[in-house]
Amino acid sequence: MKMWHVFLDRILVACRVSTCVLANFGLGLYSCWKQFWGDHDVAVGLRAGLATPTQGGKTTGDNGTTGTPARTIGIPQTRIAREMSTATCARFCTPLSSGTAGSTSKLTTGNGSGNTMTSAYKKKIPSNNSTTANTANDSSNTETTFTFKLGRSNGRSSSNVASSESSDPLESDYSEEDPEQEQQRPDPTTNSRSSSTATTTTSSADHDNDVDEEDEEDDEDEEEGNGRDADDATHDSSESIEEDDGNETDDEEDDDESEESSSVQTAKGVRKYHLDDYQIIKTVGTGTFGRVCLCRDRISEKYCAMKILAMTEVIRLKQIEHVKNERNILREIRHPFVISLEWSTKDDSNLYMIFDYVCGGELFTYLRNAGKFTSQTSNFYAAEIVSALEYLHSLQIVYRDLKPENLLINRDGHLKITDFGFAKKLRDRTWTLCGTPEYIAPEIIQSKGHNKAVDWWALGVLIYEMLVGYPPFYDEQPFGIYEKILSGKIEWERHMDPIAKDLIKKLLVNDRTKRLGNMKNGADDVKRHRWFKHLNWNDVYSKKLKPPILPDVHHDGDTKNFDDYPEKDWKPAKAVDQRDLQYFNDF
Ligand SMILES: Nc1ncnc2c1ncn2[C@@H]1O[C@H](COP(=O)(O)OP(=O)(O)OP(=O)(O)O)[C@@H](O)[C@H]1O
Numbered sequence: 065m066k067m068w069h070v071f072l073d074r075i076l077v078a079c080r081v082s083t084c085v086l087a088n089f090g091l092g093l094y095s096c097w098k099q100f101w102g103d104h105d106v107a108v109g110l111r112a113g114l115a116t117p118t119q120g121g122k123t124t125g126d127n128g129t130t131g132t133p134a135r136t137i138g139i140p141q142t143r144i145a146r147e148m149s150t151a152t153c154a155r156f157c158t159p160l161s162s163g164t165a166g167s168t169s170k171l172t173t174g175n176g177s178g179n180t181m182t183s184a185y186k187k188k189i190p191s192n193n194s195t196t197a198n199t200a201n202d203s204s205n206t207e208t209t210f211t212f213k214l215g216r217s218n219g220r221s222s223s224n225v226a227s228s229e230s231s232d233p234l235e236s237d238y239s240e241e242d243p244e245q246e247q248q249r250p251d252p253t254t255n256s257r258s259s260s261t262a263t264t265t266t267s268s269a270d271h272d273n274d275v276d277e278e279d280e281e282d283d284e285d286e287e288e289g290n291g292r293d294a295d296d297a298t299h300d301s302s303e304s305i306e307e308d309d310g311n312e313t314d315d316e317e318d319d320d321e322s323e324e325s326s327s328v329q330t331a332k333g334v335r336k337y338h339l340d341d342y343q344i345i346k347t348v349g350t351g352t353f354g355r356v357c358l359c360r361d362r363i364s365e366k367y368c369a370m371k372i373l374a375m376t377e378v379i380r381l382k383q384i385e386h387v388k389n390e391r392n393i394l395r396e397i398r399h400p401f402v403i404s405l406e407w408s409t410k411d412d413s414n415l416y417m418i419f420d421y422v423c424g425g426e427l428f429t430y431l432r433n434a435g436k437f438t439s440q441t442s443n444f445y446a447a448e449i450v451s452a453l454e455y456l457h458s459l460q461i462v463y464r465d466l467k468p469e470n471l472l473i474n475r476d477g478h479l480k481i482t483d484f485g486f487a488k489k490l491r492d493r494t495w496t497l498c499g500t501p502e503y504i505a506p507e508i509i510q511s512k513g514h515n516k517a518v519d520w521w522a523l524g525v526l527i528y529e530m531l532v533g534y535p536p537f538y539d540e541q542p543f544g545i546y547e548k549i550l551s552g553k554i555e556w557e558r559h560m561d562p563i564a565k566d567l568i569k570k571l572l573v574n575d576r577t578k579r580l581g582n583m584k585n586g587a588d589d590v591k592r593h594r595w596f597k598h599l600n601w602n603d604v605y606s607k608k609l610k611p612p613i614l615p616d617v618h619h620d621g622d623t624k625n626f627d628d629y630p631e632k633d634w635k636p637a638k639a640v641d642q643r644d645l646q647y648f649n650d651f
Contacts, residue, residue, distance in 0.1 A: 326407075326409060328407060335363070337407045337409070339409060339411065339416065340362075341361055341362050341363050342359040342360065342361060342362070342368065342370060342418065343359055343360045343362055344357045344358075344359045344370065345357065345358045345359055345360060345621065345623075346358045346623050346629075346631070347629035347631060347634070348369065348623055348626040348627075348629075349369075349626065349627075350629065351371065351373075351483075351485075352377070352381070352383070352485070353373040353374050353377040353378050353381070353383070353387075354371070354372040354373045354374045354377070354414065354637070355371075355372055355629070355634070356369050356370065356371045356372070357369070357370045357372065358370075358421055358621060358623055359418075360621065366620075367421040367423075367620045367621040368406060368418050368419060368420065368421050369418070369419045369420065369421045369422070370416055370417070370418050370419075371416070371417040371418075371419065372414050372415075372416055372637075373387060373414060373415040373416075373417075374413065374414055374637035374638075375410070375412075375413060375414060375415060375637065375640045375644065375645075375647075375648060376413075376637060376638050376640055376644075377637075378415065379640065379644055379647065384647045384648070386485060386486075387415060387485070387651075388648075388650065388651055389487070389488060389489075390417075390484045390485050390487065391405070391408050391415075391417060391651060393461055393484050393487045393488075393489060394408075394417070394484050395408075396459065396461075397455070397456065397459065397461070399451075399452055399455045399456075400451075400478065400605060400606075400607055401448045401449070401451055401452040401478065401479045401480060401481060402452050402455070402456070402480065402481050403419050403420065403422065403472070403480045403481060403482040403484075404419060404420045405417055405418070405419055406418045406419060406420065408651065409651075410648055410651050412639040412640060412645060413636065413637040413638060413639045413640065414637050415648060415651055419482075420480070421620065421621065422472035422473070422474050422480045422482070423474070423475050423615065423617045423620060423621070423622050423623070423625060424472060424473030424474055424475060424477070424615030424617060424625055425472065425473060425615065425625030425626055426468065426469055426470075426471065426472055426473070427445065427468040427469075427471035427472070427473055427479065428467075428468035428469040428471070429625070430473065430613055431468050431529070431530060431533070435533050436530065436531060436532055436533035437530045437531065437612075438612075439531065439561040439564055440612065441530070441612040441613070442527055442530035442531050442564065443564075443595060443596070444609055444611065444612050445471070445479060445530065446523065446526070446527050446530070446595075446596075447596060447599055447601075447604045447609070448478060448479045448604060449466065449471070449479065449481070449523060449526070450523070450587060450590050450591060450596070450604075451601065451604050451605050452479075452481050453466075453516075453519050453520070453523065453581075453587065454586070454587035454591070456487070456516075456519075457516045457519070457586065457587065459489070460489055460490050460491060461487055461488065461489050461490070462487065462488050462490050462494070462514075462515060462516045462518065462519060463481070463484070463486070463487050463519050464486040464487060464488065464498055464499055464518060464519065464522075465483055465484075465485065465486040465487070465498075465499060465500065465503075465522075466481075466503060466519055466522035466523060466525075466526055467500050467502075467503050467522070467525075467526065468526065468529065468530070470482050470483045473613065473615050474615075475615060475617055475620065476607070476611065476614075477611025477612070477613055477614045477615070478607050478611055486498045486499065490515060490516070492513075492515070493512075493513035493514055493515045494513065494514060494515070495511065495513050495514075497511065499518070499522075501542045501545045501546070502525060502529075502535040502537055502538060502545055503521075503522045503525050503526070503535070504518070504521075504522075504546075504549065505517065505518040505521035505522070505549075505576070506521075506549050506550050506552075506574045507576055509546045509549060509550060510550070514576075515576075515582075516581075516582065517576035517579050517581065517582035519581075520571050520579055520580060520581030520582055520590065521571060521572060521576075521579065523571055523581070523590075524536075524567075524568045524569075524570075524571025524572040525537070525572070527564060527567065527568050527571070528554070528568050528572075531557075531560060531561065531564055532557055532560070536554045536555070536568075536572065537549045537554075550574070552572070552574045554568075554569075554572065561595075563593075563594045563595045564595050566593075566594070566595070567580070567590075567593045567594075567595045570593070571590075580593065
């Protein structure tokens with residue numbers, strides 16, 4: 065019976081791939097025709113998927129990212145979202161690139177078997193790593209926009225790197241034009257707001273646009289939970305939202321305020337922020353549309369991380385709604401293990417988000433350096449993630465990008481989840497195909513519609529990866545990864561902690577109605593699992609647990625745990641015209 069299931073699953077995946085090859089061929093022809101005749105939008109979709117200019121592992125786009133280190137090759141593919149008609153829907157199935165020397169690219173060795181995979185992953189441990197450890201909007205049910213971060217880097221920190229010649233059969237999936245995004249595009253015929261009035265004092269009502277209409281997942285909770293004793297003190301995550309989170313903005317716009325400045329109510333009173341308040345020190349990371357810089361707030365003298373997104377790129381890749389979504393969700397949340405957004409603004413070229421600077425670098429780096437973590441270390445990080453996921457889910461936010469690359473370690477050794485580019489506020493399921501291949505849940509691959517259960521799946525993958533050193537579903541090709549995910553077959557290490565293994569098994573359940581975390585007791589089922597039995601969850605939330613790793617940092621603005629990026633290669637992003645600027649009126 066099981067064999068039949070596997071067989072049928074494989075046929076299903078194969079059908080999807082074949083369909084996408086054919087459709088892609090058609091789409092290619094169509095796009096060429098359109099490109100020739102000047103249909104910008106469709107051509108953009110194709111460029112994003114297939115023709116990212118790369119040179120020597122560096123992007124050569126016009127977004128100011130020229131010279132971005134090689135882990136960002138294929139930047140547009142790292143967060144691909146294509147909004148095309150399902151009639152022209154296709155998935156690009158092109159050969160894997162071999163990647164760029166000394167960097168990024170794909171995991172191209174290993175055959176998927178346990179041992180080879182181990183060595184393959186170990187080979188990926190960066191040699192020049194300076195990090196050391198002290199101790200061992202989808203608004204409706206019809207929306208089918210596909211968004212992907214592809215492949216995992218073999219470099220020290222990036223995983224969401226995609227080659228422009230990726231073979232991922234799900235990489236470029238197409239959908240009906242997102243009606244919502246279309247609706248939200250301002251009417252170009254209306255007058256542009258002058259830059260002096262477009263401040264960042266926006267309302268959080270934007271979220272409404274990202275919410276599905278049906279009530280959440282009645283069907284998901286039918287299965288019985290495990291009915292464990294409620295002996296653990298459970299933190300009521302809703303209480304953790306501080307009333308004054310420093311991100312609320314004044315209702316009234318200040319005439320003097322420009323796009324680059326705005327008054328914000330902070331814990332210490334009203335502060336008028338301005339971009340000039342921030343002295344940019346150094347690039348510490350790169351992303352899809354730009355870079356993340358360490359900077360210093362001249363007023364508070366605090367170090368911050370400034371995420372700079374080139375608007376031209378955001379528009380080109382049709383990511384307007386996703387970026388606004390990211391900012392809106394970040395404004396709403398406040399949790400000890402989630403990155404804090406201090407302020408956001410824009411000028412006529414870039415969007416800016418200012419975060420706390422997390423100087424310890426990515427968990428990914430520590431994991432690759434260590435090979436694997438002990439059960440105790442993994443338990444510590446998993447507990448902090450459970451606490452954060454419980455909080456996010458209580459706000460109906462599904463995170464959708466859990467992986468070690470998105471977990472930063474603070475100076476105090478505690479985690480901060482970063483990169484909310486795929487986060488989404490949900491009431492019902494969503495159909496956006498997004499994630500990183502090794503971490504995506506079966507229901508995403510099967511386009512069944514998904515919900516917060518995907519985060520619990522990803523937690524299972526993450527715990528496995530921390531304990532074993534590589535993810536449970538691995539293959540050279542994304543297609544192989546998806547096959548393995550759907551087959552549900554996991555290779556277990558002989559000496560793996562049996563209690564951790566039990567938890568992983570209960571999280572990596574293909575049927576999401578039986579997946580721990582997604583049943584009627586929600587996150588409590590995970591928190592009460594034996595692997596977490598020793599924990600007091602209030603202590604977890606209050607950061608009372610002793611961190612297993614303390615980053616080697618000498619001061620709050622230390623950048624030794626991040627790669628060096630050639631600063632002089634950054635070109636200023638092109639200014640967008642008034643029409644395009646209106647897309648970001650409420651940013
Ligand atoms: N608050 C922060 N403190 C320190 N480093 C950070 C911070 N935020 C981000 N970074 C670094 O910058 C990198 C890119 O940030 P982030 O993932 O948010 O950008 P992105 O554009 O969403 O990237 P991607 O395209 O990979 O999704 C991160 O991997 C991390 O190394």
